[in-house]
Amino acid sequence: MQVLHPADYKRMPWKNGKGETVEIAVFPPNATVEDFDWRISTATVVSDGPFSMFDGIDRTLTVLTGEGIELTVSGSAPVICYPDSDPYTFPADVTTIARLVDAPISDLNVMSRRGHCAHRVLRRTFDRELEVGSDTSETLVIVISSCQLKYTGEALEYLDAIRLKVGEKTDLRASKSTSVFTIELMLSRTSSS
Structure with missing residues (x-):
């Protein structure tokens, strides 16, 4: 068993450069955002806009703090995620537009590579x-x-x-x-x- 603490997590820019993500864990070790099998991170969303796209990846988002976020995935009906909502899973390789319900939110992201890993x-x-x-x-x-x-x-x-x-x-x-x-x-x- 390994215990991990926020002081040890890795901070990096979002793939699209519009924010910062905090990587909690990734596999294989030292994998990049281009070649991981799975990745767990948190992020703060401060404005509306598109999510980064990740080819071949499935993603689950959970709101940790804030009022909530509305996600429109590949033109489908919008889904609003609140802090008490169930984790929301969607493909990360399609266009996803985010709109804040009110103020900035923080979220937990879990991503896995389709065909290699599931979560x-x-x-x-x-x-x-x-x-x-x-x-x-x-x-x-x-x-x-x-x-x-x-x-x-x-x-x-x-x-x-x-x-x-x-x-x-x-x-x-x-x-x-x-x-x-x-x-x-x-x-x-x-x-x-």
Whole structure:
């Protein structure tokens, strides 16, 4: 198990140059925005406009802070994502136009390369203990509100992350209602993380 902290995350410009992204984790290690199998990041959206396009990529967006964002994907009916909305998955290789509901937002982005990897993002809320990890996929847990690792007592704060290999599990503990995102990453070709 690996615990990751925001101070260690990598900051870089958006692919389209119109903002900044903070990379939490990427596979393979040191992959670029052109050749990753999967990538997890956060970003702040401060104005309306098009999203960066990523060939062959599926993307899941979740609003973390702010009022919300409206996404129009490939000319389809707009979808509004709010902080309490379910994670929204869409192809990242089609035109996507974003419009802020009000003020800037921050979001969590999970991207995986079609044919190489698939992903699933779940919001999980608990008020005592929660087991995280999977027998079939690598799992990253993104902390949204404070909790602890049950067996070590290590405190986890906003946007800390836990990376668990396939088959690896751990328990989180909280004294009040707490939310995390669990991200399951399924590689479809032989690879080790």
